[in-house]
Amino acid sequence: MWLRVDARSSVPMYQQIVDEVKARVAQGLLKPGDRLPSVRELAGMLTINHNTIAKAYQELERQRVIEVVRGRGTFISETGQASDVQARKQTMVDTMRKLVVEAHHLGMNETDLLRLFQRVLAQWREQREGEK
């Protein structure tokens, strides 16, 4: 039903939660207005500390993925509310540049890389359609 975290992963648990929520929003599995479990509730489900959940929620709120209403709960934000848009786009460009470098070292040329990216995009679209 809800998400899982791997305590032994090199990716911090709070980061796994952030990534998973963002992915579900992007795929439309979570829609604006949807309510997330409370920090203590989710902490109970995952048997981890509530502070860890709180840290994840704070990061999601910082990115404007969720909105927090004291005393009521946390909810998925309306779309188009992202923060730091310019900086985050620049980060995306930097990531792409590193992809180009890595591709070269793995023996891929620009065409190979572009095709791989298009394949990932196609898979994404399939999954999004399939979930509808």
Added chain:
Amino acid sequence: MWLRVDARSSVPMYQQIVDEVKARVAQGLLKPGDRLPSVRELAGMLTINHNTIAKAYQELERQRVIEVVRGRGTFISETGQASDVQARKQTMVDTMRKLVVEAHHLGMNETDLLRLFQRVLAQWREQREGEK
């Protein structure tokens, strides 16, 4: 002439060296057989500890970007020697998936994302041609 590192960056100094060397190899500024400065020599240029350089070189060797010959020096490997090709390709795919998610949260659709990627590729090609 040679590279620089920023001690105050959040990216570790050894990682900056790894990234920079890989980028230069990918751009053709460093060719197979080229010799890198010795750990102490480069440490002197950058006024940092030689162990930091050694750590960068070890990571580069692990990825088969360079080859180390005790007592002689370190040299750029022949192309097509990359290690862990499958795992590294999977990492690239994971990175691309996260790009798709992030793009969505920044209000970009698949077409926007693809165009941005193509622009980065074009810039890369320009730079590579310009350096020749």
Added chain:
DNA sequence: CGTGTGTACCGGTACATATGGTACACCTTC
């Protein structure tokens, strides 16, 4: 031998992560 190479080891510092506990401010509901 001497010199130059990379490397292994140890230690100190700092930071990130996660936990546990307590308390507080806010909202909804009874």
Added chain:
DNA sequence: GAAGGTGTACCATATGTACCGGTACACACG
């Protein structure tokens, strides 16, 4: 008003790991 649920702000603590530096060692070459 009272009660209970919400996120939050603390604190202290523990743990693991990243980072960097100093020293000493092993190997290759001449």
